[in-house]
Amino acid sequence: MFEIEEYGIVHKGMKKDINEDNIYLNGFYLEENNDGLNNYTKKKTTSSKRKIYGVFDGISGLEKGNLAAYKATNLLSKIEKESLLDALKIINKQLYEIKTKEKIELGTTASVINLDKNNLVVAQIGDSAIYMLIDNEFIKLKGENNVGHLLNNYLGKNDFVSIKERKFKIRKNAKLIICSDGLTNSVSDDKISSLLASSNDIVYIANKLLNDALINKTSDNISIICLNVRKNYMKIILFYMLVILIILGILITIF
Numbered sequence: 001m002f003e004i005e006e007y008g009i010v011h012k013g014m015k016k017d018i019n020e021d022n023i024y025l026n027g028f029y030l031e032e033n034n035d036g037l038n039n040y041t042k043k044k045t046t047s048s049k050r051k052i053y054g055v056f057d058g059i060s061g062l063e064k065g066n067l068a069a070y071k072a073t074n075l076l077s078k079i080e081k082e083s084l085l086d087a088l089k090i091i092n093k094q095l096y097e098i099k100t101k102e103k104i105e106l107g108t109t110a111s112v113i114n115l116d117k118n119n120l121v122v123a124q125i126g127d128s129a130i131y132m133l134i135d136n137e138f139i140k141l142k143g144e145n146n147v148g149h150l151l152n153n154y155l156g157k158n159d160f161v162s163i164k165e166r167k168f169k170i171r172k173n174a175k176l177i178i179c180s181d182g183l184t185n186s187v188s189d190d191k192i193s194s195l196l197a198s199s200n201d202i203v204y205i206a207n208k209l210l211n212d213a214l215i216n217k218t219s220d221n222i223s224i225i226c227l228n229v230r231k232n233y234m235k236i237i238l239f240y241m242l243v244i245l246i247i248l249g250i251l252i253t254i255f
Helices: 065-078 084-102 189-198 202-215 233-254
Strands: 002-011 021-025 043-046 051-057 110-116 119-125 129-134 137-142 164-169 173-179 222-231
Touching: 002 021, 002 202, 021 065, 021 222, 051 065, 051 173, 051 222, 065 084, 084 110, 084 119, 110 129, 110 173, 119 129, 119 137, 129 189, 137 164, 137 189, 173 189, 173 202, 189 202, 202 222
Parallel strands: none
Antiparallel strands: 002 043, 002 222, 021 051, 051 110, 110 119, 119 164, 129 137, 129 173, 173 222
């Protein structure tokens, strides 16, 4: 069994009047119109049941980026039982239907993970990134790079979009950062990976990265989810001790 610490923060940045990002923290997400999130309390849970986390960056320059990010998180909360890939396809279909029926331009990126026991599934579209330190191996994942300042692929753009899915196994521990490009465009990969490797304090990591992005005058909204996943050896030991006691009890009864 794995213990999960979760924390998230959202800031509209230094140059934006509105926040078009949204985050998904195991069922929690922001309303359509919001000024960000700075009061989320770090939570602890376990991976004994499926947990989903994700960042959705509403596309700037479109009419309803914040609506797209909100609709994505809201719908995800209703279809959590679907695989990540199928869930994002369903979200894309709904956003595309809104776009065509209401004749408004909207769309959002998505970087989403599913934790189930020691299985980690990642699904991505767009340029929101995921940084992972899994059993001391550093991995950076991105759905797509920008072409100039434009994204070619995002939820809501077309009735069919390309979504990347990847699968990993966690043996002992993992730390993860899921973030929008308000962070990655202003803080280097080296700095993010170094901080991820040097600290286990997810609240400190997230707020340090946010402050660095603001100091560097990021031009976009900033969303950061930070997770610390560790094997809980004590619970494993207690579980096997309980099994042994039950077996001993049965044997005593028989003999």
